[in-house]
Amino acid sequence: MKKNIYILVVEDEPDVLDSIVRDIEEFESRFPIEMADTAEEAKEIIRDILDEGDQIGLILCDHVLPEQNGVDLLIEMQNDERTRSVKKVLITGQAGLEETVKAVNEADLEHYIAKPWKKKELVDIVRNQLTDFVIEQSVNPLQYMSVLDQERIAESIRHGGDITDV
Amino acid sequence: MLSKTQTAGLFLGIAGFILPLVVTFPGLSLAGHLAMSIFLLAAVFWMFETIPIYSTSILVILLEVLLLSAEGLVFSSEGFVSGDYSPTAYTAFLSTLANPIIILFLGGFVLADASVKYNFDKYLTRKLLTPFGSNPKFIILGLMVVTGLLSAFMSNTATTAMMITVVIPIIAKMQPGDPARISIALSIPFAANIGGMATPIGTPPNAVVIAALNQQGQAITFSEWMMYAFPLTLIMLIFSWILLLKLYPPKTDRIEIDMKGKLMSTVSARLLYVTFAVTVLLWVTESYHGIKSGIVALIPVAVLTLSNSFEKKDIRKLPWEVLWLIAGGISLGIALKDTGLANWMVSLVSWDQLASLALLATFGIVTLAMSNFLSNTVTASLLIPIAISMAVSGIFEGMFGMLMVGLVVALSASFAMVLPISTPPNAVAISTGVIETKHMALAGLVIGLVGVLLVIVFSFVYWPYIL
Numbered sequence: 001m002k003k004n005i006y007i008l009v010v011e012d013e014p015d016v017l018d019s020i021v022r023d024i025e026e027f028e029s030r031f032p033i034e035m036a037d038t039a040e041e042a043k044e045i046i047r048d049i050l051d052e053g054d055q056i057g058l059i060l061c062d063h064v065l066p067e068q069n070g071v072d073l074l075i076e077m078q079n080d081e082r083t084r085s086v087k088k089v090l091i092t093g094q095a096g097l098e099e100t101v102k103a104v105n106e107a108d109l110e111h112y113i114a115k116p117w118k119k120k121e122l123v124d125i126v127r128n129q130l131t132d133f134v135i136e137q138s139v140n141p142l143q144y145m146s147v148l149d150q151e152r153i154a155e156s157i158r159h160g161g162d163i164t165d166v
Numbered sequence: 167m168l169s170k171t172q173t174a175g176l177f178l179g180i181a182g183f184i185l186p187l188v189v190t191f192p193g194l195s196l197a198g199h200l201a202m203s204i205f206l207l208a209a210v211f212w213m214f215e216t217i218p219i220y221s222t223s224i225l226v227i228l229l230e231v232l233l234l235s236a237e238g239l240v241f242s243s244e245g246f247v248s249g250d251y252s253p254t255a256y257t258a259f260l261s262t263l264a265n266p267i268i269i270l271f272l273g274g275f276v277l278a279d280a281s282v283k284y285n286f287d288k289y290l291t292r293k294l295l296t297p298f299g300s301n302p303k304f305i306i307l308g309l310m311v312v313t314g315l316l317s318a319f320m321s322n323t324a325t326t327a328m329m330i331t332v333v334i335p336i337i338a339k340m341q342p343g344d345p346a347r348i349s350i351a352l353s354i355p356f357a358a359n360i361g362g363m364a365t366p367i368g369t370p371p372n373a374v375v376i377a378a379l380n381q382q383g384q385a386i387t388f389s390e391w392m393m394y395a396f397p398l399t400l401i402m403l404i405f406s407w408i409l410l411l412k413l414y415p416p417k418t419d420r421i422e423i424d425m426k427g428k429l430m431s432t433v434s435a436r437l438l439y440v441t442f443a444v445t446v447l448l449w450v451t452e453s454y455h456g457i458k459s460g461i462v463a464l465i466p467v468a469v470l471t472l473s474n475s476f477e478k479k480d481i482r483k484l485p486w487e488v489l490w491l492i493a494g495g496i497s498l499g500i501a502l503k504d505t506g507l508a509n510w511m512v513s514l515v516s517w518d519q520l521a522s523l524a525l526l527a528t529f530g531i532v533t534l535a536m537s538n539f540l541s542n543t544v545t546a547s548l549l550i551p552i553a554i555s556m557a558v559s560g561i562f563e564g565m566f567g568m569l570m571v572g573l574v575v576a577l578s579a580s581f582a583m584v585l586p587i588s589t590p591p592n593a594v595a596i597s598t599g600v601i602e603t604k605h606m607a608l609a610g611l612v613i614g615l616v617g618v619l620l621v622i623v624f625s626f627v628y629w630p631y632i633l
Contacts, residue, residue: 146599151334154594157327158282163590164485165321165362165369166219166541 005057005133005144006049007033007126010042010073011091012065016115020060020091023119024126030147031057031130039068043076046083056086057133058126060113063092063099071099074107085137087129089113138162168216175214182206194510197251200233200240201505208498212544219541220487223494230259230501254504262493262500266460267366267373267380271492273463274367275484277442278320280466280476284435285427286442287316287328292425302346302416305423307407309333310353314361314403318368319446321485322358326591329354330598336421337600346416351600352609355591356406356583360617363580364399365449366391366459370488371537371546374495375576378550381500382558384568387452388459393632394573398617398624402581406613413609434475441469495547499554508555517561525561526625529553529571530578530618537582538614542589546579570625581617583610 007027011017014037021033034049036042042059049056059077063070070090077083088107090100093115103109110132111125131149134141135156142163145153157163168176186202194202204226211222232238235256262268281287291312298308309329317325333354337347362369366376366388376386429435448455448462470476502508517525529549537545553575557568582588584607586596596606 142593142597145594145597150598151331153597154327154330154334157594158287158324158331160483163323163327163594164488165323165590166488166491166543 003139004049004052004054005031005130005139006054007031007130008036008042008045008049008056008059009033009061010036010039010059010065010070011062012037013062016062020122023117023122024060026123027126027130027147030144037065039065039070039073042073046077050082055137056083058087058089058129060089060091060126063090064094069099071103071107074103074109078107084108085133087133089125089129091115091117135160171214172216175210175216178214179207179210179216182210191510193513195251195506197234197241197253197505198507198510201501201507204229204233204501205498205507208494209548212548213540218487219544220491220494223491226494226501227259227262227497230254230497231256234501234505235259251505254500258500259497262377262497263489265377265493265496266458267377267496268489268493269460270367270463271370271373271489272484273445273466274319275321275488276470276476277445277466278324279480279484280438280470281320281442282324282328283476283480284430284432284438286430286435286438287320287325288332288425288427289429290316291328291332292423292427295423295425300420300422302418302421303411305421306346306349306353306410306416307404309350310357310403310407313354313357314364314399317358317361318364318399321488322362322369323590323594325361326355326358326594329358330594332423332425334598336423340418340421344417345414346418346421348601348605349410349414349416351595351598352414352605353407353410355589355595355606356410356609356613357403358591359580359583359589360399360402360406360613363395363577364392365395367449369580370492370495370543371576371579373492374499374543374546375550375572377492377496378499378554379568379572381503382554382568384572386569388449389451389453392450394624394629395577397628398577398620401620402613402617405616406609409609409612414605434473437473437475438470441466491541491543495543495550498547499551502551503555508551509559511552512556512559512561517556522562522567523622523626525556526571526574527618527622530574530621533575533578534581534614534618537579538584538588542579542582545582546575549575566630570629573629574621574625577621578618581614581621584614585610 009017009020011020017035034045036045046056061070061074074088077086087110089111090103090109091113100112110129127149131152134144141153183203183206186199208222208226211217212219233240234254236253237256241253294312295308298304313325313329333350337350340347366372379386445462445466449459452459533545533549553571554568556562557571562571583592586593586603592606
């Protein structure tokens with residue numbers, strides 16, 4: 001059975017959440033998008049996705065959330081074997097240097113996006129991170145190729161031998 | 167978890183396996199019944215991909231050793247001699263893994279993977295593309311010639327992937343509505359499929375067929391194969407080029423190819439270039455010096471590993487499952503032949519009414535149709551034992567006829583390029599999202615039919631005269 005690779009967006013302000021999801025909608029045909037407005041809800045969604053046997057490829061996470069904050073959520077994911085490989089991106093206007101350093105060091109943060117962002121910047125980052133994820137996890141990259149960085153996917157096929165003449 | 171198709175395949179495969187065990191077919195020996203069990207199981211599993219196709223191949227070898235070999239469960243006891251079947255030694259099934267054609271492929275894999283490692287494939291591409299200038303029509307021809315040439319020696323899929331990295335930046339710079347995007351994106355997989363026919367190591371179906379012919383005492387040298395297949399490759403590359411230009415004529419009048427990177431000059435890299443050149447030279451001149459291509463193939467394996475140009479981690483990354491896949495196909499052929507099953511199947515139909523031409527054409531079309539949906543290697547593995555035994559039983563005349571029908575099966579299998587699932591190169595190309603299935607289906611169908619037609623023509627007007 002084909003496994004789904006999800007994108008998880010965690011943001012407590014509905015308008016901002018909407019605009020993130022709108023900006024990255026071009027990926028939705030291949031990578032279903034899930035939304036959460038608190039860290040607790042995010043964790044519930046993560047559990048459900050993993051229980052289905054699916055994967056989370058990327059999390060776009062706001063820093064300031066009610067109750068547990070975004071950086072702590074990412075650290076928690078980093079410490080869990082099943083979510084360690086998830087590409088983690090922080091989208092925030094408010095995280096201070098200390099919090100950001102903590103996210104880099106302890107959550108293996110892949111990217112930091114400052115609000116407000118430009119659509120192209122966000123799309124490029126998402127494309128790059130998902131391409132990394134697909135190549136690293138060596139899932140069959142072909143079904144995702146059309147929305148990802150095609151040159152890098154083709155290059156990985158050239159090197160990797162995941163797909164061979166049959 | 168199995169999909170519905172896979173589950174259906176599982177039950178059908180098991181049913182197929184049991185059928186010859188409970189039903190007695192007149193005229194077929196016990197060994198023949200057991201071989202039929204294995205054949206039906208393999209055919210269904212290969213078609214439905216219930217398990218990976220290389221696993222089916224491994225399973226075939228295991229079942230043959232257990233059920234058909236002199237050391238297996240059925241024929242090991244002295245008293246159990248059945249009809250005129252003298253049980254095949256289990257080593258015959260196992261040694262398909264070291265068949266000269268497998269070693270030839272191993273050598274090809276090492277050369278190809280080492281070329282990728284040192285970016286030699288990209289360097290060659292850049293050099294070879296230069297003379298084609300910047301006119302889109304000739305750029306497409308250039309892309310096809312280079313792809314075809316490389317895929318004659320490397321895997322069709324790896325060549326396609328490499329060429330896709332070359333054309334993606336070109337396509338990205340073009341106007342969204344320019345049909346040249348389609349012709350370029352189609353030219354790569356088509357040329358890779360066609361290029362694979364040119365040499366014995368071009369693509370696995372060639373291996374299965376060559377091994378089957380060898381077992382009948384019909385040896386084909388590397389250079390002989392090229393004499394048979396290379397002109398066909400060339401004509402079909404040019405035909406496909408013209409077809410793509412007619413269907414999707416470029417609007418832009420200039421294409422710049424901007425490939426970075428230069429020739430690596432480390433000792434390891436230089437050693438690769440020399441080994442590559444020497445090996446290919448020895449292969450294509452086999453008929454002059456007589457050193458078998460399977461022996462020559464050990465040169466790159468030995469030289470590149472002893473010099474550490476090709477390291478342990480590189481060896482581990484070789485596509486070993488493809489060798490298993492080919493070996494399974496070869497050993498299925500042995501079982502069908504030795505147990506008499508192939509002959510029995512051939513004897514079911516009275517072929518006399520059909521002329522050789524009609525028979526060859528039928529084989530070509532059936533191969534083409536099957537391999538559009540199945541793996542090319544699997545198609546060749548299933549059809550070649552039947553084709554060869556028709557030749558042996560005199561339906562095609564002698565060695566000559568055997569070679570003809572062998573070439574028809576091998577080459578027609580590679581002309582399957584209608585659907586994304588037809589071949590991995592097609593799948594890679596369609597996954598870029600630049601082209602749609604309908605683009606591929608139209609051009610692929612025309613190329614496939616013209617290709618098989620040309621194969622038949624060759625078998626009457628060309629091959630007989632160069633033997």
